[in-house]
Amino acid sequence: MICLTTSVGTRHVGSRMKCLTAAWTKKNQPLLCRSTSSTNHCNLKHSERLCHISLIGELRNCLCPPNNNNSTTFIRSYSTSTQQPTYSSKCLLGERDRFNAVMVDLTHEGNQQFIADNGYFGNILADSTSKWQKDGTIAIWIRVPIAHSRLIPVAASHGFSLHHTEGNHIYLSRWLLDCPSRLPAYANHQIGVSGFVLNEEKEEVLMIQDKHRIVRWKFPGGLSNFGEDIPDTVVREVWEETGIKTDFQSVLCFRQQHNMPWAFGISDIYVVCRLRPLNFDLNICKDELVDAKWTKVNELLKDPNHTHLTVRVARLIQHGLKYGFDSVDISMEELPSVYKNTTYKLFHKPLPPSL
Structure with missing residues (x-):
């Protein structure tokens, strides 16, 4: 595995192209791409964030074009943001929370390619779970629209369980660590009120x-x-x-x-x-x-x-x-x-x- 270190910001176009060149010449090897900016990613200027996102996207496209069948290539972006997207050519798109769990929203346009076929979704879910588990992810959440509820038994066969519903969406979860689950139960109280209207x-x-x-x-x-x-x-x-x-x-x-x-x-x-x-x-x-x-x-x-x-x-x-x-x-x-x-x-x- 080779590690490409990039600086975030519009001033570092040269290092950006150098990273892309190195990525292209070594594209048959797994790649880890990190941002080493000392500035909190949340506090970057809008143009700098766009530059960072564009860079990660270009690296992903160079190494993992849509028709590339190399399933060993896996790219992840790391930043100091509490919520960061998780990328892979053969991995579900998810958002990492501050507890180091990943939320996968199947309504996201980046996940549409994986949900048309139950068998294909099951394979992608298994691969994604394995990769996240190796990364130290503690849990995975899946938000399933009711229109795709046929995917729930597929996820259940891969260790996911029902957590709660919200409108027309069902939430599934799976705890990944070798210890009792610490995922919170869904809301267990309702709130009622009454008025003592006093004259x-x-x-x-x-x-x-x-x-x-x-x-x-x-x-x-x-x-x-x-x-x-x-x-x-x-x-x-x-x-x-x-x-x-x-x-x-x-x-x-x-x-x-x-x-x-x-x-x-x-x-x-x-x-x-x-x-x-x-x-x-x-x-x-x-x-x-x-x-x-x-x-x-x-x-x-x-x-x-x-x-x-x-x-x-x-x-x-x-x-x-x-x-x-x-x-x-x-x-x-x-x-x-x-x-x-x-x-x-x-x-x-x-x-x-x-x-």
Whole structure:
């Protein structure tokens, strides 16, 4: 094997051509191509990144033209980027993550040539797995579009297992190390919310009677949509079910319950929020509710048909009405994340003004 070392940047055209010449004269030998730029690849100028990508592409084309049947030639690009493409003339195209696992997306145009025939895909998958395993890759993920679900049994025969589905795609995984798998399980909780819509002047709360659970009155609410913040979910659900517009005030409490019925055995986190009503005339969704009404908070403590959760939240509200809601509220603040250009919501008890 020969190792060609390239410098990234538009200033190194000469060394670039020297690398290409050496690659061409030695093309029957396996080649390792490295970038030795001391600059983080993520911080390179756009033109420099394009130069680097172009160089790797030209090396690949010189050594591995489309009609070349030499299956021993294998090219990989190395850089300091946390996500880098993996190239080979006879290898699936994948993207390496920061954990040293490879994600193969079968919808990628570079992988289309491998998926038309089940047998050919199986051979390419076996070769790719063997090469990545020798490179020290810890795991392989495959994203399979539902239109090509026929490839799932092929992958399963090569040691892959189902991990999860997302829309019209199925994700498969295979752990490559000789130890128990450390791949994370798919999400095992769902998030539900409800709103304690409080009319402080009358000390009344909005209660609903669910069409599918008529025996009890409860707080309006429902499940969070994908990527939806808890405050947005609870405001939306209350509006859809009762026609009451609200302002989010705080989180009062949350419940965790495992083996949730009718939720495919996953666990459930149920968040109860305090809301301030902006209108009071009810307009219920008849597809979901039988009835809705404003109820005195203290009546929730007297009715034995209410759940323990309903009674406990009513007691929290009574305490807040008497001593101030700072004593019971869990506040929310949006803070910048360690991940670039993203934020997150942090929930905690309010800090004293001095802090």
